[in-house]
Amino acid sequence: MHIKISLITTLLLISGCGSLSSITPTSQVSLIIKNGQVITMNGQKQLIENGVVIINNDTIIAVGDQTLLAQYNATRIIDAQNGIVMPGMVNTHNHLPMIAFRGLGEEGIENRLFAYFFPLESEKLSRDLIYQATRLGAIDLAQSGVTTFADM
Numbered sequence: 001m002h003i004k005i006s007l008i009t010t011l012l013l014i015s016g017c018g019s020l021s022s023i024t025p026t027s028q029v030s031l032i033i034k035n036g037q038v039i040t041m042n043g044q045k046q047l048i049e050n051g052v053v054i055i056n057n058d059t060i061i062a063v064g065d066q067t068l069l070a071q072y073n074a075t076r077i078i079d080a081q082n083g084i085v086m087p088g089m090v091n092t093h094n095h096l097p098m099i100a101f102r103g104l105g106e107e108g109i110e111n112r113l114f115a116y117f118f119p120l121e122s123e124k125l126s127r128d129l130i131y132q133a134t135r136l137g138a139i140d141l142a143q144s145g146v147t148t149f150a151d152m
Contacts, residue, residue, distance in 0.1 A: 029074050031055040036080025038063060041087050053085060088147025096137030096151050097130040 031054075038051030040063060054062040054072050062068050098117075105116040134151075141149055 027071070027073055029054055029056040029061065029072050031076045031078070032069070032072060032074040033078045033080050033085055034066070034069060036083045036085035039084060039086040051085065086145075089145050091141060091146045091149040094137070094141075094149060094151055096141075096149075097125070097133040099137040099140060100124075100129055100133035 033053040033055070035050050036053075038048040038053060040046045040048065048063070048065060050066055052062075052064055052066060052068040053060060054068055054074075062072070101117065101120060104120070105112050109116050138149075
């Protein structure tokens, strides 16, 4: 099974591969991530200490232990020692433009949504602020490891 990933998510996510019997190892690949604690999403939810992930272009072709290092060479190697290599996170409920108001109204205001945020939104929100804050929110999600999101 091949798993397609985009360039930005290559560094953010690694998911478990199923059967790789149809793939023959090639000696040269584009990226190897090694020495990380690999959290897979395979059927067993396997956790691989000092794991290795082999990526060629936009496809994860192998996930396993250090023995994979003898089978592949890469033009780029990431040493993920003391790190976690995991699938990208999914945020299914957010309000991206509201990042413009992050940190506001946390002073113990009663009924914060109706007494504080709705009036603030009514007064301050514009199409441009919504657009710019949504862009900022998307960048914030990507930098936090979120690779998929749904918004209103």
